[in-house]
Structures are given as structure tokens and as C-alpha cells.
Amino acid sequence: MSGTNIRHLRLLIAAADAGSFSAAAARLAIEVSAVSRAVRDLEDSIGVSLFERLARGIRLTDAGKTYLVSARDIVNRFEKAEADAKLAGSGLKGRLAIGFVWSFASGPIVDLIREYQATNRDVAVRMSERGDDELVAGLRAFDLDVVLTASDPPPLPRSKAINGLASQPLWVERLLVAIPSTHSAEYLTWDDLSAQTLLCRPEDDWRRFVAHVERLGGPTLRFSEQDVALDSLLGLVAAGLGWSILPMSTLRPTMSGIGVAAVSSDGAELQVEALWRPEADNPALRRFLALARRMFPQPGRH
Incomplete structure (x- = not known):
């Protein structure tokens, strides 16, 4: 996962949930190229395709489905760690x-x-x-x-x-x-x-x-x-x-x-x-x- 960060994983999850790069970009109010580039960087990093590019959107490959489960877990843990740190920093x-x-x-x-x-x-x-x-x-x-x-x-x-x-x-x-x-x-x-x-x-x-x-x-x-x-x-x-x-x-x-x-x-x-x-x-x-x-x-x- 060299070069991979939480933002890459979040954009991957957004694309999978939306069913297309353009729909994910619209939900996040960012450029479509930012979503597609993040997914491509992930695929280049691990050496497998995560999505099939279709005429009308995208579909997870088998490798993509497996990867998505771990990506959600990592993002959830990261967000919990952030929330816990903010609570601890506030004294709550x-x-x-x-x-x-x-x-x-x-x-x-x-x-x-x-x-x-x-x-x-x-x-x-x-x-x-x-x-x-x-x-x-x-x-x-x-x-x-x-x-x-x-x-x-x-x-x-x-x-x-x-x-x-x-x-x-x-x-x-x-x-x-x-x-x-x-x-x-x-x-x-x-x-x-x-x-x-x-x-x-x-x-x-x-x-x-x-x-x-x-x-x-x-x-x-x-x-x-x-x-x-x-x-x-x-x-x-x-x-x-x-x-x-x-x-x-x-x-x-x-x-x-x-x-x-x-x-x-x-x-x-x-x-x-x-x-x-x-x-x-x-x-x-x-x-x-x-x-x-x-x-x-x-x-x-x-």
C-alpha cells in the first residue's frame, strides 16, 4: 500500500457506493478526475483492478469487493481514532x-x-x-x-x-x-x-x-x-x-x-x-x- 492514504480509501468507498466516478465526485463536490485518479493510484499500488469500467458506470471486481471490505474497516478505525483523540484532547x-x-x-x-x-x-x-x-x-x-x-x-x-x-x-x-x-x-x-x-x-x-x-x-x-x-x-x-x-x-x-x-x-x-x-x-x-x-x-x- 505504498503511497496509499486515507483519502484514497475514502474516494474508493465513495465510488463503490455511488456506482460511478462522476456520481461520487458530484456527492463530494470535487472533480471527477480526482476520484478516478485516486482509484487508479490504488490499482497501480496493489497491482490489481478494483473496478470494471462499464459504459454506464463501474462495477467492483472480485478483488475490489475484498479490498473494499478492508478499506471500510481501515477508514472506520481511522475516524474512530480521530474522534477519540479529539475527545481526549478536549478532556471529555x-x-x-x-x-x-x-x-x-x-x-x-x-x-x-x-x-x-x-x-x-x-x-x-x-x-x-x-x-x-x-x-x-x-x-x-x-x-x-x-x-x-x-x-x-x-x-x-x-x-x-x-x-x-x-x-x-x-x-x-x-x-x-x-x-x-x-x-x-x-x-x-x-x-x-x-x-x-x-x-x-x-x-x-x-x-x-x-x-x-x-x-x-x-x-x-x-x-x-x-x-x-x-x-x-x-x-x-x-x-x-x-x-x-x-x-x-x-x-x-x-x-x-x-x-x-x-x-x-x-x-x-x-x-x-x-x-x-x-x-x-x-x-x-x-x-x-x-x-x-x-x-x-x-x-x-x-
């Missing part, structure tokens, strides 16, 4: 790996993922829950496209670089306290929490949180790491082993044996932000970030 088709720092049951992160999937149904989304250090490592290893993590409370600048990563603030997450349902409290202070064992998972950045409360002038909080999943951690709270400070979006409205109290002291919130590699060339990621910016506009952004 492809893959997106999202990392996040805590399990979620509701809240802004659910709204963000739901809206993204609703408008990008052909993008395969993979979610991964890890600790902060693992998330950053995943970004650097190209295992993740974007991570949703949390820093100290706002305000944060509109965007910043973190060790070469781009960052975009999204929403502010309120912190609540999971307590045994046998304990009645609507509001708690940092001082109230200092008298309790606070349960957390190994991947939770509790040391940074201790420092955060101390910077606010509060007491030193006492955390106890438990190598369990979130549901099991809440089970330990229900069993009376301790309390747990958690983002609002991780707590379901009704949980057996669990009560929820708000923290009335200052600083009981986290700034959720997206991190990604600025050099990343993933159209699906660009669409995700654009949606996040629309859903969670920052003050002063135009």
Missing part, C-alpha cells in the same frame, strides 16, 4: 486519578465528584485515599493527577507553589467532634478536648494539628493513633475508647452509638485545596480544575 474522554486525605460521606467533595462525572461521563475516574505524604508522592510519581488535601484554616493566597506543585484553595471544611452518644454536648472547646484521648489514624496529620491549636493559644491535645479505617475508628468512639476530631463531610447524619458536637473555639476548620503538577498535560485534569474553580470561587478572583 480519558482518565483522571484523584487522591484525597479522608473518607467522605457527604459535603462539597461529593458535589464536586458528582458534577464532574455528570458532565464527563467518558472519563474514567479513579479515587485513592491516602495520607498527605503519600498523596504528594503519588503526584510526583505520576500515579495521581490531582489531590484534595487540607491545610491550616484560611485565609490562604489564591494559589501558590508547594515544593513545585500548583495549589488552588477550594472550600473550608468545618471540624466536628465524634463523641459517644452517652455523652451529651452540643459545643466543645479546645480545653474540653484537652481532657480527652483523641483517636486518629496513622495517616492523619495530628502533629500539625496539635501545633495549630497551640499557635492559637490553646492547650496541647492528646492523640492516640489507631491502625483502623474510618468506620472502625468511629466504632472505637462508640465503645468509649476516646473522641475523634473529624471533618464535617466524613460524618453521616445518623451513626449508631455516636454523637456529634461542634467546636466553638477559633480555628476549628480546615482549608481544602487541590494540588497538582503544573507541567501535567491531562485535559481531563484541566476540566476538573476548571469545574472546581467555578463551584468554589475564591474572594477577589475575577
Whole structure:
């Protein structure tokens, strides 16, 4: 097939479907000579006749019939490849790996993922829950496209670089306290929490949180790491082993044996932000970030 291209095949198919070179040329709004020349080039290239030239039109030879089947398949595959490439380039088709720092049951992160999937149904989304250090490592290893993590409370600048990563603030997450349902409290202070064992998972950045409360002038909080999943951690709270400070979006409205109290002291919130590699060339990621910016506009952004 030396010298053969997709245009040659398309003109061959058009001629076969129309039954004559002139009818094919009329349908395509091109010169008859362009169609006949393309067919002749194909025949010269493979060394066989594809059409019988008749007084009134053309007729496929046996070789032409066989060749036409393959030509249609090649053109169809090429057109599908073009369409897939355009979809991938637009971000409407492809893959997106999202990392996040805590399990979620509701809240802004659910709204963000739901809206993204609703408008990008052909993008395969993979979610991964890890600790902060693992998330950053995943970004650097190209295992993740974007991570949703949390820093100290706002305000944060509109965007910043973190060790070469781009960052975009999204929403502010309120912190609540999971307590045994046998304990009645609507509001708690940092001082109230200092008298309790606070349960957390190994991947939770509790040391940074201790420092955060101390910077606010509060007491030193006492955390106890438990190598369990979130549901099991809440089970330990229900069993009376301790309390747990958690983002609002991780707590379901009704949980057996669990009560929820708000923290009335200052600083009981986290700034959720997206991190990604600025050099990343993933159209699906660009669409995700654009949606996040629309859903969670920052003050002063135009």
C-alpha cells in the first residue's frame, strides 16, 4: 500500500457506493478526475483492478469487493481514532486519578465528584485515599493527577507553589467532634478536648494539628493513633475508647452509638485545596480544575 492514504480509501468507498466516478465526485463536490485518479493510484499500488469500467458506470471486481471490505474497516478505525483523540484532547474522554486525605460521606467533595462525572461521563475516574505524604508522592510519581488535601484554616493566597506543585484553595471544611452518644454536648472547646484521648489514624496529620491549636493559644491535645479505617475508628468512639476530631463531610447524619458536637473555639476548620503538577498535560485534569474553580470561587478572583 505504498503511497496509499486515507483519502484514497475514502474516494474508493465513495465510488463503490455511488456506482460511478462522476456520481461520487458530484456527492463530494470535487472533480471527477480526482476520484478516478485516486482509484487508479490504488490499482497501480496493489497491482490489481478494483473496478470494471462499464459504459454506464463501474462495477467492483472480485478483488475490489475484498479490498473494499478492508478499506471500510481501515477508514472506520481511522475516524474512530480521530474522534477519540479529539475527545481526549478536549478532556471529555480519558482518565483522571484523584487522591484525597479522608473518607467522605457527604459535603462539597461529593458535589464536586458528582458534577464532574455528570458532565464527563467518558472519563474514567479513579479515587485513592491516602495520607498527605503519600498523596504528594503519588503526584510526583505520576500515579495521581490531582489531590484534595487540607491545610491550616484560611485565609490562604489564591494559589501558590508547594515544593513545585500548583495549589488552588477550594472550600473550608468545618471540624466536628465524634463523641459517644452517652455523652451529651452540643459545643466543645479546645480545653474540653484537652481532657480527652483523641483517636486518629496513622495517616492523619495530628502533629500539625496539635501545633495549630497551640499557635492559637490553646492547650496541647492528646492523640492516640489507631491502625483502623474510618468506620472502625468511629466504632472505637462508640465503645468509649476516646473522641475523634473529624471533618464535617466524613460524618453521616445518623451513626449508631455516636454523637456529634461542634467546636466553638477559633480555628476549628480546615482549608481544602487541590494540588497538582503544573507541567501535567491531562485535559481531563484541566476540566476538573476548571469545574472546581467555578463551584468554589475564591474572594477577589475575577
